[in-house]
Amino acid sequence: MSEDNLQRARAMFARFPTPPCAVTLGWRLLGADPEAGTVRIGFQGGSAFCNPAGFVQGGFLAAMLDDTMGPAVLVTSEGAIFAPTIDLHVSFLAPARPGAFTGEGKVVQLGKTIAFMEGALFDAEGRLVARATASARVVPTTRL
Numbered sequence: 001m002s003e004d005n006l007q008r009a010r011a012m013f014a015r016f017p018t019p020p021c022a023v024t025l026g027w028r029l030l031g032a033d034p035e036a037g038t039v040r041i042g043f044q045g046g047s048a049f050c051n052p053a054g055f056v057q058g059g060f061l062a063a064m065l066d067d068t069m070g071p072a073v074l075v076t077s078e079g080a081i082f083a084p085t086i087d088l089h090v091s092f093l094a095p096a097r098p099g100a101f102t103g104e105g106k107v108v109q110l111g112k113t114i115a116f117m118e119g120a121l122f123d124a125e126g127r128l129v130a131r132a133t134a135s136a137r138v139v140p141t142t143r144l
Helices: 003-013 020-025 058-076
Strands: 028-033 038-045 085-092 099-110 114-123 128-137
Touching: 003 028, 003 058, 020 038, 020 058, 028 058, 038 058, 058 085, 058 099, 058 114, 058 128
Parallel strands: none
Antiparallel strands: 028 038, 038 099, 085 128, 099 114, 114 128
């Protein structure tokens, strides 16, 4: 993921309003490679996201993964396609302590009507805490 790709992707994302959910999750673009169909997204999982055991609740981890994979489609299409999720499967692999997280998203296949994606979420120590696969509808951004 080159610095040039990152700057192009940041300019592309700037064309769209930032969703409030992304603000809540501390969403920030860390890397993008349109040719490879990949993105890296940073998140901040605060103590307000924790369950009674003190770990980040799974729904927030799923939201982070969803907000990683969809942007992979937007980056791959260079801003032409929005990808509302149709179906999301998450595997929680380790307890997630509050703090910084990094999502890595990849477009597996981009068809005319459906996109298939996968994602991985890592904690601040680089430990894989959750993985996901998803499918999404292909919607031209001109229709938003």
